[in-house]
Amino acid sequence: MVVYLDHAATSPIRPEVLECYTQHLSLVGNPSSVHSSGQLARKALEEAREQVANAIGANRNEVIFTSGGTESDNLAIKGLFWARNKDASRPLIVSAATEHHAVIDPIDWLEKEQGAEAVWVPVDERGVVDLVWLKEFLTNNHERVALISLMWANNETGVITDINEVVELAKTFDIPVHSDAVAAFGHISINFAQTGLTAMSITAHKVGGPVGVGALVVARSAKLTSLVHGGGQERAMRSGTMNAAGAKAFGLACELAVSILDSHRAHTVILRDRLVEGVLKLVPTARFSRADAPGLPDNAHFTFAGCSGDSLLFLLDQAGVCVSNGSACQAGVTAASHVLLAMGRDESEASGCLRMTFSHTNTIEDVDAFLAALPQAHASAHRAGYTSS
Numbered sequence: 001m002v003v004y005l006d007h008a009a010t011s012p013i014r015p016e017v018l019e020c021y022t023q024h025l026s027l028v029g030n031p032s033s034v035h036s037s038g039q040l041a042r043k044a045l046e047e048a049r050e051q052v053a054n055a056i057g058a059n060r061n062e063v064i065f066t067s068g069g070t071e072s073d074n075l076a077i078k079g080l081f082w083a084r085n086k087d088a089s090r091p092l093i094v095s096a097a098t099e100h101h102a103v104i105d106p107i108d109w110l111e112k113e114q115g116a117e118a119v120w121v122p123v124d125e126r127g128v129v130d131l132v133w134l135k136e137f138l139t140n141n142h143e144r145v146a147l148i149s150l151m152w153a154n155n156e157t158g159v160i161t162d163i164n165e166v167v168e169l170a171k172t173f174d175i176p177v178h179s180d181a182v183a184a185f186g187h188i189s190i191n192f193a194q195t196g197l198t199a200m201s202i203t204a205h206k207v208g209g210p211v212g213v214g215a216l217v218v219a220r221s222a223k224l225t226s227l228v229h230g231g232g233q234e235r236a237m238r239s240g241t242m243n244a245a246g247a248k249a250f251g252l253a254c255e256l257a258v259s260i261l262d263s264h265r266a267h268t269v270i271l272r273d274r275l276v277e278g279v280l281k282l283v284p285t286a287r288f289s290r291a292d293a294p295g296l297p298d299n300a301h302f303t304f305a306g307c308s309g310d311s312l313l314f315l316l317d318q319a320g321v322c323v324s325n326g327s328a329c330q331a332g333v334t335a336a337s338h339v340l341l342a343m344g345r346d347e348s349e350a351s352g353c354l355r356m357t358f359s360h361t362n363t364i365e366d367v368d369a370f371l372a373a374l375p376q377a378h379a380s381a382h383r384a385g386y387t388s389s
């Protein structure tokens, strides 16, 4: 039997969500059609919007359905940049080098093609963003800043950013803040309204929903230029016929994820702590990446000196345990983790990492299966050194 400890890459669709999804796939109408079939599809879509909004503490009008986290991040970053830098007076985009590529790459693209200037806030060796530095930077440069984009929780190390503090700093200068909450939502409590964020990205497939649907939550007062133009759906921010079935499945997944948030935390913390303790006992040279920084309850990320993360991953997979060596969203490209490099680790350490992430469906036996497989995988990977071939 396969032990799945890679829920941060994607978490299996929940049975209730699968049933809801397949049921709604046979909906006939286009939600924009005025006839009764269209109105049935519209009803499902709007119910879903309400479910998502309730799960994240937002107003239903603030939920813009998208195809997932990557699109939401692109829409937020390019959309806010274009809206705020029309006269080229605000070229600065403030973010961190530990962000997901769905944030870093649009910023790089805007820098190369559209006159943006990226500003990367430093992080410490635990991956925590330096908010003292940010405050000073904003004090001196706020007039030229288009937006700030900082993730709520890091998808590799699980480190949590103090988003309330970031928004507080930005508010003084009236700068919009986007947060990629893809890794945080469904794992810790999220309240969009309470933070005062301008925009926030979430995706369904990390919370037991289907792949290919997500949302950008956009404050009602926000001004944001659309990436795509067409029928003007979704407050004209995301044209295209709406995916009522996907939205409905996402809505239910959000509802379920939030309804078990406390028990999820209580359960996964036990699994995570058992795993962390076990790893450090079995491999004393292993390093728990975020150290004492605040982190997600269901994420354990380590570096293993002298090993390639790819080798470890492959050997553990052969032993029937699925884990990750970082972000699954990098299309199978083997590279040192840009997150660990940004945290000041050298190339070899940044290439020797493993991430184990849990859901409420994991058990103590899953952790023990991982710990049973680790010593041999580690010994073989260590013999092979840094290369995975």
Ligand SMILES: Cc1ncc(COP(=O)(O)O)c(C=O)c1O
Residues within 6 Å of the ligand: 008, 009, 067, 068, 069, 070, 071, 073, 100, 102, 151, 154, 155, 180, 182, 183, 203, 204, 205, 212, 214, 327, 328, 329
């Ligand atoms: C933090 C973060 N942002 C964005 C994404 C991209 O989301 P999606 O796969 O829905 O496009 C991911 C996916 O792993 C992620 O972890």
